[in-house]
Structure formats: structure tokens, C-alpha cells
Amino acid sequence: MEGPPEPHHRLQERGLLHQWYPRMFVIFVSHQWLSSAHPDPHGQQLALLQKALQGIIEGSLIVQDDHIGVYWSEQGLASNVRRYVADGFVFFDWFAIPQITARQHGINEEATKSDAALAVQSIPAYVELSNMFIALVPELVHANSACVNYATWLSRGWCRAELWCRLLSNKEDTSVIVVYSATDAKFMFGIDWQNNSIAEGDFTVEADRAQVVQLAVMAVESKLQHLQAHGPLSRHRFYTAMRPKLLCKPSLLRDLKTFLHDFRYDSLLEAARDRSSMNAVMCSVFSGDTGMLRLLAENQADMNHTLEGMSDLGYFDTQTALMAATKSKQEPSVLATLIELRANVNAFSRTGLTAMFMCRSPDHVKLLHESRADVLHWTLSGVAAYASPETVQALLECRCDPGRGEFSRTGPLHFFCILSRGNHRAGQTLELLLKHRADMNARFLPEGQADWDCRKAEAKVALLGYSNCSVSTRWRASVRGITPLGYAAMIGHGQFTKIYLDQGAEHLPNDRGDLPEDLARKHHHHHLLPALATFST
Structure with missing residues (x-):
């Protein structure tokens, strides 16, 4: 056809x-x-x-x-x-x-x-x-x-x-x-x-x-009924806690008896001592239930509990209760309660991320900042990708500098491009970052193991040919020395490409010599070629 x-x-x-x-x-x-x-x-x-x-x-x-x-x-x-x-x-x-x-x-x-x-x-x-x-x-x-x-x-x-x-x-x-x-x-x-x-x-x-x-x-109720009958218990607890938020309903604040029944505990002591991934603390966090958090803390529950085995739902291993509260867009009162109960605002997950990186609202940023959370410059990548321009503005007001380096001695624009494809306000955020002097001509310079992986990918591409390698290999082979414009062209992000070009971004090659136009063509983003076309002089 x-x-x-x-x-x-x-x-x-x-x-x-x-x-x-x-x-x-x-x-x-x-x-x-x-x-x-x-x-x-x-x-x-x-x-x-x-x-x-x-x-x-x-x-x-x-x-x-x-x-x-x-x-x-x-x-x-x-x-x-x-x-x-x-x-x-x-x-x-x-x-x-x-x-x-x-x-x-x-x-x-x-x-x-x-x-x-x-x-x-x-x-x-x-x-x-x-x-x-x-x-x-x-x-x-x-x-x-x-x-x-x-x-x-x-x-x-x-x-x-x-x-x-x-x-x-x-x-x-x-x-x-x-x-x-x-x-x-x-x-x-x-x-x-x-x-x-x-x-x-x-x-x-x-x-x-x-x-x-x-x-x-109907879909949520069917899921809950199935999980109640067949498990796993961790998923049943997650969807039970998140049900109001998924359906845009007010948080359900449970009394102790209802909490124990809904999340399948026999006693408060059992709930407080639970060390499983989706334990009572996490059930309270995802429910937005500050009263239950206080009750659990009174019974020696750990407010720095970390998740395991929930990555299919977007919550990765070693992320803390405070990180789960920010990622799931809980009310500031939930974050404030966790912090009051001695949650560590500067705890790192195994990937080196903090709760500040995962903020989803201006109030999240302000609360963590007032609680003396470190404002590391690379947190801009996460907040810009997943939150709103207003949240990014709040982070900028905390003197987070988009011109400073991050993981690989560059600004926030590179990772922001790939992480934000599902964010319909990402274009507004990009314009805000550029207004605050984010470097749109910065070159990506990986270090350590990341640099070694990129070099191995370059060798593989040279041996097998660019078109004969997987997307991940092609991307790794292309990122050393790439600019934000090159990144946007490589993943086919038309809105970002237009913004960079309108702002006068330079057509700089990566370390392999690929211009943004070359990267768009190699990845079949032909709709970008007219705007990216350049002519040697």
C-alpha cells in the first residue's frame, strides 16, 4: 500500500x-x-x-x-x-x-x-x-x-x-x-x-x-483487582497509592486501620519495620499522606528508604523516598514532612542524581533550597527536561548557572535535548536557558568510561560502516565534540533545531567531522535538511 x-x-x-x-x-x-x-x-x-x-x-x-x-x-x-x-x-x-x-x-x-x-x-x-x-x-x-x-x-x-x-x-x-x-x-x-x-x-x-x-x-480498577488477586504486592501497593493522582482526584488520607488494610499490613509495627522496596513509607509518599509518614516515623520507620525493582515504572534503584516524592509530583507538604523527619536532601542515587535534579515544580525547588539542598549546576538538565519553564526559573533564581559545566564538562543543553522529547513546553524552557546564557555552541566532551565507550563506538562504525551499526552505537560514535544543534539534528528535534538556528548557532562539526546537516541526513530526518543546508565559501 x-x-x-x-x-x-x-x-x-x-x-x-x-x-x-x-x-x-x-x-x-x-x-x-x-x-x-x-x-x-x-x-x-x-x-x-x-x-x-x-x-x-x-x-x-x-x-x-x-x-x-x-x-x-x-x-x-x-x-x-x-x-x-x-x-x-x-x-x-x-x-x-x-x-x-x-x-x-x-x-x-x-x-x-x-x-x-x-x-x-x-x-x-x-x-x-x-x-x-x-x-x-x-x-x-x-x-x-x-x-x-x-x-x-x-x-x-x-x-x-x-x-x-x-x-x-x-x-x-x-x-x-x-x-x-x-x-x-x-x-x-x-x-x-x-x-x-x-x-x-x-x-x-x-x-x-x-x-x-x-x-x-475502568482500566485502573481492573489493574488493581488483578494485582490484588495475583500480585506482585509491590505493584498493588503502588497503584493503590497512586490511584487518586492518576485519576486527578484529591489525595486519600487514610486512618491507620484503612492504611493497614489497603496496603496489606497486619499491624503498625509490621508496617514501620518493612524494608521491602514498596514499603509503608513509600506507600505514604505516593499517597501524599503526611499524617501516616509522621506516625511511621514515630515508630522508627526509615525516611531515607530507597527503591529497588521499580524501574519499569520510572523509579530507579537506590532512589530515595524524597526523590520519589519529587518525581511523582507530590504536594510540597509531603517533601516538607519528609525533610522535617530527617530525610537527607543531598542523598545521591547510584547514578549520582539528587532530589533537586528531579524537582517538578517551583515549590519543590524553593523548599529544597530553603532546606539547604545543594544546587549543583548539572541539576538543570533534569529539571529542564521534565519540569516546566517556571520550575527552571526557580532554579535559576537559586543561582544555578546554565553556563557552567555538568557531567562531561559542558552545559545543560545536550542531555536536555534527548530527555525532553515528551515535554510539550521544552521549547519555552530552551529559550529561557538561552536567555540566561546557556552556551548553544558548547561541545560535548565525555570523560572517563564514557569517553572510552564513545571511542570504541567510533572504531566499530569505522570498521562496519555507519548504517550497519545500531542506533546506540551510531549515537555514541557521534557525540564527542557534538554541539546542541548537532544533537537536535541527530535526534530530529525540529523545534530545537529552529530555535538554535534563529538564535544564530554555529554549524560546527563533531570530532568525526559530521556537521548538523550530516547527522540529520544519516538519521533520516530529511525534514530538517532545508533549514540546516549550508554552503562552503
Whole structure:
């Protein structure tokens, strides 16, 4: 199939649609429409999907963990999964659901509406029956001239509903593959969906909101019932604690009896002495329950307890209760209570990060600063990537200098670029950092083991060829000496590329001699080439 994808009734007429049957391998594709009347009027998304699936089948497109771990991970899909994809079936809404906007002449409109309504209500079932979930989020232009990408996809209420149905499914594998381009696909970062509730999503038809929010309630309740019956206990506790926040409801403050019942403890003493990862302290933190934190502290519970085994939910090993409070966007009162009860504001996780790095609001920053948390300059990378411009402004007011070096003797802009793809306000934050003298021409200079890994990747690319290496190898081979503009071009970040060019960023090569234009071309981000085109003089 080439060009604009055909609608449901046309494919049905041609006998190209298949009814689900047991053992059918289904690939559910979630995407954002590129016009109000047709999801993909020029066939751009379809063409990219075809290339990405072909890359998965051939093994040339390696799906890796998102987040900063993409640099060091070579793990991809298992070979048997690639075989399943080759024989699989695609669920694409335009193919599978009768569309009122593309109804066939002579067919009763009310019947079409009825079929469409039933199909929409069946989305949770479609997702549940799917074996693979792909978020198709290339950077493209909507018919109204707006840019669409991963951040805008995350903002859409219906897209969030599909995503939540997948992640809250009771299947063993609930992973989500985010396809940014034909050569760049990652497993979704675990915390992205938690920060994007269905209730706060964008809906073209406002009347859809209440109906879709009900899907979220059903998904959360189904997840809790399954975990209560089958475990694991840590996940049951997490979702029980986070239920109000996920559904945009007020925090549930429990009395002792209710707390012990809900989180499966026999006594207060057992709860206070629990040293498991998702213990009573963490249950209280994720619940936003300051009263229970005080009661646990009175019974010698550790307010510096650390998490283990929760990375699939976005909370990594050795991160503390205070870090969990910031990452989960708890009220400042929760942070204040932990600090009052002697939580260490300057504790480091094993990756060298602090609670300040994970702040999600201006009040978080102010509270930690007033509590004498160290304001290390590299914390800007985390706050800029995941929080709001207002939160970054609060950090700048604490004399955090965006012109100072961080992990690898450079400013915050390099890591910010890759970590912020799901943040729809990242462009505003970038402009704020540049206004405060962040160096947009700074070169990335890795040190120690990171530098050695980059040099090994350069040698591998030289031996095998750039196109024959995985994305992580290509990226590692390209980052020594790269500028923020080069980074934006390499990952296909059009908004950042435009901002850097508008601000007069220099077209500087990395240590391999690749200009930003070269990096965009090698990673198939052809939409950036006109803006990046340079001419030697």
C-alpha cells in the first residue's frame, strides 16, 4: 500500500480486512491525525510505519530502552518477536474502525455512527488483544501547520486512553514502542504516561472527555483487582497509592486501620519495620499522606528508604523516598514532612542524581533550597527536561548557572535535548536557558568510561560502516565534540533545531567531522535538511 491509507469500507470491499482469531499476532498502532478529515493525507505516517516494521523484521531497527540508557544498551527485540511481526496484522484506526468522515455513498449515516461508536467503545478490548503496541510519533506537520511529535501525541486525550489501556493491561508484556523515525525506536520511559492523565488530555470534541475518563477509571480498577488477586504486592501497593493522582482526584488520607488494610499490613509495627522496596513509607509518599509518614516515623520507620525493582515504572534503584516524592509530583507538604523527619536532601542515587535534579515544580525547588539542598549546576538538565519553564526559573533564581559545566564538562543543553522529547513546553524552557546564557555552541566532551565507550563506538562504525551499526552505537560514535544543534539534528528535534538556528548557532562539526546537516541526513530526518543546508565559501 502506498500513498494516503484507504478507509475501513474501501479495505473491506477489497477483502483486505481480517477478523481476529486466537494466536493472531496483532500490532496496535496509536498515532495523531494529521488533518481533521483524514489521519494521513499524504501517506507520510504509513510510509514510515512500513519502513519501521521492515527494519524490525530485518533486525536493522533495534528497539532499545528510552532515557539516557539508550547510550549504553544494545538489547533489542528477540528474534522470535521479529518473526511474529513478519506474519502479523496491523490495527490502525482508519483501517479498523468505520469513520463517519469517510462514509460510503448510499450507506445510512446513523448505521455508520453506530458502528463507529461501538468500535470506539471496544478500544480497550482491541488493545488487550494486541501483542505489540506502537506509538507512531514522527515529527510532521499537521494540515493546520502545527508540528506534531511525541509530545503532542502524549497530549491527546484519545492517544492517552489507548496508551493507558496498554500499560494498565493485565498481560505479562505491556511495553510500548515509541517510533520517532524509521531508524529510531525506543521503549517508552516508564514515568511518561503517569504524568499525562486522561482527564487532562486534549480532546477535539469536548464531549468525549467524560466517556474517555471512564475508560481510565475502568482500566485502573481492573489493574488493581488483578494485582490484588495475583500480585506482585509491590505493584498493588503502588497503584493503590497512586490511584487518586492518576485519576486527578484529591489525595486519600487514610486512618491507620484503612492504611493497614489497603496496603496489606497486619499491624503498625509490621508496617514501620518493612524494608521491602514498596514499603509503608513509600506507600505514604505516593499517597501524599503526611499524617501516616509522621506516625511511621514515630515508630522508627526509615525516611531515607530507597527503591529497588521499580524501574519499569520510572523509579530507579537506590532512589530515595524524597526523590520519589519529587518525581511523582507530590504536594510540597509531603517533601516538607519528609525533610522535617530527617530525610537527607543531598542523598545521591547510584547514578549520582539528587532530589533537586528531579524537582517538578517551583515549590519543590524553593523548599529544597530553603532546606539547604545543594544546587549543583548539572541539576538543570533534569529539571529542564521534565519540569516546566517556571520550575527552571526557580532554579535559576537559586543561582544555578546554565553556563557552567555538568557531567562531561559542558552545559545543560545536550542531555536536555534527548530527555525532553515528551515535554510539550521544552521549547519555552530552551529559550529561557538561552536567555540566561546557556552556551548553544558548547561541545560535548565525555570523560572517563564514557569517553572510552564513545571511542570504541567510533572504531566499530569505522570498521562496519555507519548504517550497519545500531542506533546506540551510531549515537555514541557521534557525540564527542557534538554541539546542541548537532544533537537536535541527530535526534530530529525540529523545534530545537529552529530555535538554535534563529538564535544564530554555529554549524560546527563533531570530532568525526559530521556537521548538523550530516547527522540529520544519516538519521533520516530529511525534514530538517532545508533549514540546516549550508554552503562552503
